Structure formats: structure tokens, C-alpha cells
Amino acid sequence: MxxxxxxxxxxxxxxxxxxxxxxxFLNHQVDTGLMIEIGKEFANRxxxxxxxxxxxxxxxxxxPSFFAAHTLxxxxxxxxxxxxxxxKDNVYTSEVFSFTKQEASEITVAKEFLQENDxxxxxxxxxxxxxxxxxxxxxxxxxxATVAGIGIVIEKTFQPGRQILEDKGYRVESLAxxxxxxxxxxxxxxxxxxxxx
Amino acid sequence: MxxxxxxxxxxxxxxxxxxxxxxxFLNHQVDTGLMIEIGKEFANRxxxxxxxxxxxxxxxxxxPSFFAAHTLxxxxxxxxxxxxxxxKDNVYTSEVFSFTKQEASEITVAKEFLQENDxxxxxxxxxxxxxxxxxxxxxxxxxxATVAGIGIVIEKTFQPGRQILEDKGYRVESLAxxxxxxxxxxxxxxxxxxxxx
Numbered sequence: 001m002x003x004x005x006x007x008x009x010x011x012x013x014x015x016x017x018x019x020x021x022x023x024x025f026l027n028h029q030v031d032t033g034l035m036i037e038i039g040k041e042f043a044n045r046x047x048x049x050x051x052x053x054x055x056x057x058x059x060x061x062x063x064p065s066f067f068a069a070h071t072l073x074x075x076x077x078x079x080x081x082x083x084x085x086x087x088k089d090n091v092y093t094s095e096v097f098s099f100t101k102q103e104a105s106e107i108t109v110a111k112e113f114l115q116e117n118d119x120x121x122x123x124x125x126x127x128x129x130x131x132x133x134x135x136x137x138x139x140x141x142x143x144x145a146t147v148a149g150i151g152i153v154i155e156k157t158f159q160p161g162r163q164i165l166e167d168k169g170y171r172v173e174s175l176a177x178x179x180x181x182x183x184x185x186x187x188x189x190x191x192x193x194x195x196x197x
Numbered sequence: 198m199x200x201x202x203x204x205x206x207x208x209x210x211x212x213x214x215x216x217x218x219x220x221x222f223l224n225h226q227v228d229t230g231l232m233i234e235i236g237k238e239f240a241n242r243x244x245x246x247x248x249x250x251x252x253x254x255x256x257x258x259x260x261p262s263f264f265a266a267h268t269l270x271x272x273x274x275x276x277x278x279x280x281x282x283x284x285k286d287n288v289y290t291s292e293v294f295s296f297t298k299q300e301a302s303e304i305t306v307a308k309e310f311l312q313e314n315d316x317x318x319x320x321x322x323x324x325x326x327x328x329x330x331x332x333x334x335x336x337x338x339x340x341x342a343t344v345a346g347i348g349i350v351i352e353k354t355f356q357p358g359r360q361i362l363e364d365k366g367y368r369v370e371s372l373a374x375x376x377x378x379x380x381x382x383x384x385x386x387x388x389x390x391x392x393x394x
Contacts (some may be wrong), residue, residue, distance in 0.1 A: 029274045029310045030259075032267035058256035059275065062227075066263055068230035077226045078256065113226045 001043055003177040005188055007034055008154065008176055014184040019100060026153065027060035027125060038175060039067020042123060044150040045173045046072070049148045051121040053077060053114075055140060057096075057107060057132055064153050065123035072121070077114070079107040079136060092142040096135035099128065107135050114143035127152040127174060130161030135172070154178060159188055198372040200240055202385055204231055205351070211381040213294070216297060223350065224257035224322060229363055235372060239320060239348040242370045243269070247343045248318040250274060250311075252337060254293075254304060254329055261350050262320035269318070276304040289339040293332035296325065303348020304332050311340035317384060324349040324371060327358030334367070351375065354386055 012025045025031040042065070054069040056062060057079045069076035080106065081096075091108040098105065114120075122136045133150055140147050147170055155162060155174035158181075165172050178187040208221045222228035239262070241330065250265040253259060254276045266273035278293075279302065288305040311317075319333045330347055337344050344367055352359060352371035355378075362369050374386040 023307065024309075028277065028307055029272050030263070030266070032263055032273055035263070036267070059259060059277075062256060062259045063263060063273075066227070066229055066232070066260060068235070069227070075226050076229055076260075080225065080256075110220065110225055112221075 001038070003034065003037055004153070004176045007031070008178075009186060012186060014181045014186060017186065018157075018181050020154070020178070020181055020186070022125075023153065026064070029047065032063070035063045035111045036067045038064045038153060039069075040071050041175055042068035042121070042173070043071035046121050046149045046151065049121065049171075050119050051148055052125055053078065053118050054121045055089075055114075055136055056111070056123045057081070057136060060125040064125060065151075068121065068123055073090055075113075077109060079109045079139060081105045083108055092139040094135040094138035094142075096131050098131065107132075107139065109139045109143075111143065112143050114140060116144035118143070118145035119148040120145055121149050121151060122147060123151040123153075125153045125154040127158040127161040127165075127172070130164045133161065133165055137165075137168075149173065151175075156181070198237070199232055200231065201350070201363075201373045202298065204228070205375075206207070206383060209383060210381060213381065215378055217351070217353075217375070217378055217383070219322075219351065223261070227260045229260070233264045234258045235261045237268050237352060238372055239265035239318070240268035241290060243318050243346045243348065246318065246368075247316050248345055249320045250315050250342075251320055252306070252311075252333055253295035254263045254278070254333060255319045256322055257322040261322060262348075265320060265348065272310075274306060276306045278302045278304055280293060289336040289391040291332040291339075293328050295328065304329075304336065304338075307334045308340065309343050313341035315340070315342035316345040317342055318346050318348060319344060320348040320350075322350045324352040324358040324362075324369070327361045330358065330362055334362075334365075342392065346370065348372075353378070 013021045054076045056065040090111045093108045120140045149171045152174040155177045179189045180187040208219045251273045253262040287308045290305045346368045349371040352374045376386045377384040
């Protein structure tokens with residue numbers, strides 16, 4: 001997705017520790033116009049997947065998944081990272097380790113929001129080691145529902161997340177695929193254009 | 198806002214402890230169509246306030262403020278409830294106590310996202326004791342910026358939040374004003390229709 005790539009180049013910064021900072025448009029300050037285009041792109045890529053629910057994870061997943069759910073005309077559910085007093089029981093839970101934050105957190109989704117016949121599109125902001133995606137897959141499958149696809153805003157292709165998910169048979173669509181952040185320089189994967197007869 | 202009131206009546210539930218649960222459309226599962234109408238309504242009510250930034254708090258504030266920022270054509274900034282390793286220094290912070298969760302959390306906004314000449318619309322999902330709103334006011338005023346208005350999705354008028362904010366001179370607009378949740382029944386304030394010549 002060219003608009004996203006250009007925004008990452010223009011406004012993203014790479015920290016010395018290799019973290020790509022996108023907090024000017026994605027996960028602290030939010031460019032709503034860009035988020036709407038991202039949402040439409042996800043909806044378009046998964047238009048054939050009979051999605052009836054979008055599931056993401058708070059907080060950074062909410063903005064980029066908002067318009068995907070809206071365009072597909074299905075509910076959006078965001079997993080909570082911590083149980084709140086108003087949720088209590090009747091939740092599916094899974095543990096997710098964040099390498100960025102160096103801490104484990106429990107994600108939860110209320111059982112009432114996942115049904116056995118659901119075909120779920122999982123959306124997240126980053127795919128690196130695949131921890132968050134696997135936690136979301138875990139809660140969706142606990143409900144007996146189907147993960148019909150995984151949509152990622154920014155994929156770090158030099159980390160094992162995609163391989164892990166594809167090895168389990170999941171379809172992964174990433175809107176920006178980063179090949180390298182070495183020397184604090186952002187390089188994207190050259191996307192091959194596939195021509196089918 | 199009639200659509201919101203009707204949705205609260207149809208889909209909200211009151212827990213025995215007096216908590217209004219709206220997680221089927223607002224803060225766990227999200228009705229994006231309703232959120233878009235809510236966002237437009239905020240934008241409409243504050244159209245005359247020269248807003249150049251919308252500030253909310255993760256996670257429940259993001260969905261209802263998304264389209265407000267988009268309609269006003271200004272950036273959306275969501276305060277973080279905890280410092281992350283990628284934010285580090287250069288943040289404004291304030292402490293917020295949640296009566297629902299019975300815990301204090303620190304909210305942070307990176308300094309780069311608040312400037313002295315900003316006119317900020319603060320948006321939050323609930324107004325009860327006014328803790329979250331006051332935390333957001335605190336970070337905005339630390340930056341020397343102006344709080345031009347406070348938009349609330351659901352106000353509990355039987356709690357002191359609005360009075361506290363109005364006593365400090367802030368304009369508060371709530372889209373649904375709840376008079377009582379007694380006996381697990383939801384009653385709205387009858388809104389007076391003001392006719393001006």
C-alpha cells in the first residue's frame with residue numbers, strides 16, 4: 001500500500017534499538033484519513049473471505065481496524081489486555097508476550113462476542129514475532145470460531161511472525177512489509193506483481 | 198442524541214453494583230456505524246470552537262473520537278495509560294483514579310503532540326467523577342494548550358463530574374445524560390429544548 005509506505009518513510013523513525021516508531025500517525029497520534037484508507041484496503045483484500053467479525057487488540061489495533069469492520073459491515077471486537085471489574089467471568093483468555101515492552105499480558109475477549117460459526121478477520125498494527133496474532137488466534141479458536149484471515153498494518157519480514165502463522169495455515173495480508181531497519185534506515189520488500197492468466 | 202439513547206436502552210445493562218455495561222457497542226464490541234454518528238455529532242456541537250486537535254484516552258475513547266477528529270479534519274491523539282519503552286522521556290503525565298477498576302493509572306502524552314497554540318477537544322466515553330477528564334485537562338494545560346471543550350458519550354448526571362468541570366469553566370457536551378440507574382433501570386435526563394430568538 002503506497003500511501004502507507006510513503007507515510008512510514010516520511011513520518012516513521014527508527015530507534016537505535018531497532019524499534020520502528022510510528023506514533024505520529026498510528027499508535028499515539030492517529031491520522032484518521034490514513035486509517036480509513038487502511039481499513040478499506042483490508043476490507044478489499046478480504047472481500048472474498050466471508051468475514052462476519054473483525055477482532056483486534058487494544059489500543060493500537062482499534063484505529064486501523066475501525067474502517068475495515070465498517071466497510072465489511074460487521075462488528076469490531078477489541079481484545080482487552082487486562083481483565084476489568086465489569087468483565088469478570090465468561091471470558092476467553094490468552095497470554096501475550098510483548099518484546100517491545102518486555103512484559104507478558106493477558107488478553108481477554110468476553111465469550112458473548114465470539115460464536116462457533118464466526119469467520120473472524122484478525123487485525124493488528126505490527127507483525128514481528130507473531131505473539132499478539134497467536135494470542136488472538138488462541139481466543140478465537142477457543143470459541144470454536146474460524147480465523148479466516150490475518151491483516152497486518154506493518155510487517156517486519158526479518159522476524160519470524162509470518163512464517164509461524166503461515167506454517168499453521170493462516171492467510172496473512174500485510175499492507176507494508178519491511179525488509180530491514182538496519183542502520184536506522186527503512187527498506188521495504190519489493191512486492192512482486194503476480195500476473196495470472 | 199436519540200440513536201445513542203435508544204442503543205443504550207436496547208443493548209446496555211445495569212449491573213447490581215450500579216455499573217452501566219455498554220460493552221456490546223462501545224467499549225469491547227464496537228458498533229462502528231454508531232461511532233461514526235457519535236463522532237459527527239461531537240464535530241457538529243464543537244464546530245464553532247476552532248478545534249485543531251482531539252485528545253482522548255485509550256482504549257474506549259478511541260472509537261467514539263475517531264470520526265470527530267476526522268470530520269473536524271484534525272489529528273487525534275490518544276493518551277496512553279502506561280509508559281511504554283518506545284515513549285520514554287518527553288511526556289506529559291497525570292494520575293487518574295478509576296472507580297470502576299479501583300486503581301490509579303498514569304496517563305501520558307508525548308510532548309511533541311501538544312503545542313502551546315493548540316485548541317483541544319477532549320473526548321471520553323464516560324463522565325462520572327470526572328477523573329479521566331481532569332487527567333486529560335492536566336496534560337493539555339501542562340503543554341500550555343487550551344481545552345476548548347469536553348465531549349462525553351455517556352454522562353452520569355448523579356455523579357459530580359460535570360459540576361467539577363463546569364466550576365473550572367469548561368464547556369461540557371454529553372450525548373446521553375443518565376439521570377438514574379437505580380433498581381437496574383436506565384433513566385435519561387429530559388433535555389429541555391431551548392428556543393432562541
